[in-house]
Amino acid sequence: MRTTLCEIQAIEQYLDNTLPVTEHLLFQARTLAAPELAEKVNAQEKVLQLVRWFSRKKKKEKLDQLFNQLMQEESFHHSITTIFT
Amino acid sequence: MFITDDPSFDALYRDTLPKVARMVRQMGGDLQTAKDLFHDAVIIYLEKKQNNTLKIAVTAQAYIMGIAKILCIRKLKADQRETDLDTLNPAFAVPDDYYTPPPVRRPVLEYLKTAGSKCLQLLQAFYYDKKTMQDIAASFHYKTPHTAAVQKYKCLEKVREQIKQTRYEDNLV
Structure with missing residues (x-):
């Protein structure tokens, strides 16, 4: 893998806490000494947050579809709507 | 509909939604709120199951109801100190970033x-x-x-x- 991808892999392990303790601390020190590395770490963390956000959104859309599908069934529709009447 | 690989999911959904809906109704919520909170609780449950971080030996239904109750209290109760001891169990913790907006523009x-x-x-x-x-x-x-x-x-x-x-x-x- 090229250097950038190796660095991305290292950041991933750092964020995952899967680096050995000494390497983790060393990496942390590097982020303090190099603002551009710190920025990459920050951006990569945001990518993971973004992936979670999109995944949850997608899952919620699928659950909404399931809800709408079940509400087409008379018995299910009745059992839910009577709770709120 | 593909939401999870688990074939029993459909039955879990059908059995649990009415129970969550009754709880939400008792706290003054409407159907839309019940459905949304239930879906959030299901997603949180599925994530924890996927990550092996459920940390509690209860049925899927009990877990989803526990999470839904916490979400409901957060959303509907003006005085959140009414939270009972069950909902303070860390096993039912809601992920910190669950309701935060996307971190980018x-x-x-x-x-x-x-x-x-x-x-x-x-x-x-x-x-x-x-x-x-x-x-x-x-x-x-x-x-x-x-x-x-x-x-x-x-x-x-x-x-x-x-x-x-x-x-x-x-x-x-």
Whole structure:
């Protein structure tokens, strides 16, 4: 893998806490000494947050579809709507 | 409908939604609120199950109801100190970032929905669905798991650069 991808892999392990303790601390020190590395770490963390956000959104859309599908069934529709009447 | 690999999910959904709906109704919520809170609780449950972080030996239904109750109290009770001891159990903790908005601005979201959609799917398969590289290689038609892993890093780089670029442009404005 090229250097950038190796660095991305290292950041991933750092964020995952899967680096050995000494390497983790060393990496942390590097982020303090190099603002551009710190920025990459920050951006990569945001990518993971973004992936979670999109995944949850997608899952919620699928659950909404399931809800709408079940509400087409008379018995299910009745059992839910009577709770709120 | 593909939400989880578990074939019993449909039955779990059918059995649990009415129970959550009754609880939400008792706290003064409407059907829309009940449905939304139930779906949030289901997603949190599925994530914890996927990550092996459930940390509690209760049925799926009991867990979902526990989470739904916490979400309901947060949303509907003006005085959140009414939380009972059950809901303070850390096993029912709601992920910190669950209700936070996306951490980037609209241009990055648009990019991911269009040009970056395949990358997003790949990253979701690995980081959210916790698929193995073997599975990812097969479903995304990569020759080997190694090729899929390299592609995953390329995708991370692509999205990360997009985020950095947007931030740079923001600073220029």
